[in-house]
Amino acid sequence: MSRRTVVNIGPFHPLQEEAEFFQLYVDGETVVDVDVRISFNHRGIEKLDESKTFDQVPFVVERVCGICSASHPLAYIQAVEEIAHVEVPERALYLRTIVNELERIHSHLLWVGLAGHFLGYNTVFMWVWKYREPVMDILEIATGSRVNYANCKVGGVRRDMTREQLDRIAQVSDELLGPLDMLTRAVLDDPILHARLKKVGVLTPQAAKAYGATGPTARGSGVPIDVRRDDPYAAYDRLAWEVITAPDGDVFSKTVVRLRECFEAVRIIKQCVRDIPGGAIDAHVAAIPPGEGVGHVEAPRGETFHYVRSDGSNRPVRHKVRAPSFNNIPTFKASCIGQQIPDVAITLASVDPCYSCTERMCRVVDAETARPRYTWSDLVRLSQQKTAELRKKW
């Protein structure tokens, strides 16, 4: 019988600043099983929310994740608005859409940069983060903060945007198209990236459905699901845009989906700026009646799902938060098995796992001695070596 080894990754991750622990069971260079341990940083946000008023909870849940800090509050707010049957003013819906799409662009660009670094393309990492910076700047101009925008509230939004701010947002989004186009062509045309990403970490549509995968992870497997289209919220049903899918389920497909979604996001933002109506931005909700509601939003990484129950008091009785990575990370069981160790780093990264959301870890350990074999930095180094070797051949 061949020897099985366990490779530990984590719990501390030099690239992504949070704790998560993966254990890869490997036979030679091939991964035969994977186990994930999470929750090294559980902050008890669901319990905390039970002690906050309905108006305070958005400020707590936007701190679930520094990147999805527009999606989480919006999902919570939609659940509360479902309980109270609130009619949100039209202008507020457009303002919510703009902030959520800016968030999608900066999150996807962040991922492309990190993916470049994992593969040994550090130029991509530097460039992408340079292009991401103007997006952060306009988020600051429009909402007052680069993260934790405190933009939404039950019944509308907290701050209006002036015409100058909206025009600036449209202009910066428009200026992104050039670099996005350059990046997309660089990825699609690079033979080394094809060799590194195609047929790597394949997630079949059946596995995506069984594990409940969402967002680019599902759409990269050709599963055309998108909450923005299927259960429209904010102003998405008033705008022209497309759900991006790619058929192959490999890391390449997920990359293509994310890059093309940035173009769609720019398209959505420009239409919002053009079409946004005037008027009120807040429905002034006075009280939340007893009841229960669900809200879900297409965050950059997939569907974020919130459940809220009210007993008629001013605080939620129960608030459940389910971030997209909680469903996407278990898909490693389907996508990592059969992979070579150098390909695992990018496969694990391909769902854009968000630790603060799911908040949890992976390691490669020796199955006989149970001693750690590789750290995450070893895996990144192996991954970068593999690219370097491919480069020499081409």
Next chain:
Amino acid sequence: MTVAETETRVPLEGFVGEVLKELGDAVIEVECCETRRGWARIDPERTVEVAETMLAMAGARLATATALDVRDGIDILYHWAIEPQGVVVTLKVLAERPALAVDSIAGAVPAANWIEREMHDLLGAQFRGHPDMRRLILDDSWPEGVYPLRKDFDQVRDRPPLPPDQTPPDVGRRERNER
């Protein structure tokens, strides 16, 4: 109570109605049936069968589940999303006191694996036949039988003591000297 009897109370209309009809008499009470949202209580004996029927529906996926501490036990809410209709159907099953146990659906629906472990950790719901009921959220040092999301858990009064310090002795000594 069967679906036929409850129809007088909540009419099963539209796509959500079709979904609930497909579950047949496993549905014991329909609480709400709207265009995009459905809320129903199902027979605790038939959770696995219902989960299999739901997963087999085109476009259905288990979005997540929520556990609630209620008077008679723990209410487990399975949220099923169905696309492209954009529907969320929530199926409730009560795990009654004192056993607080229901059948696990993780064998039939892989997406339920983690969330059932989470509900077991935080609220103490028991899932019969779960393939891998290790801790997911709580630290290994957390005491058995203390469930932080229960309503009677007080964050100040009931907080368990911190686990013993596992810092190697020489590291601790150096830090103390610096201080």
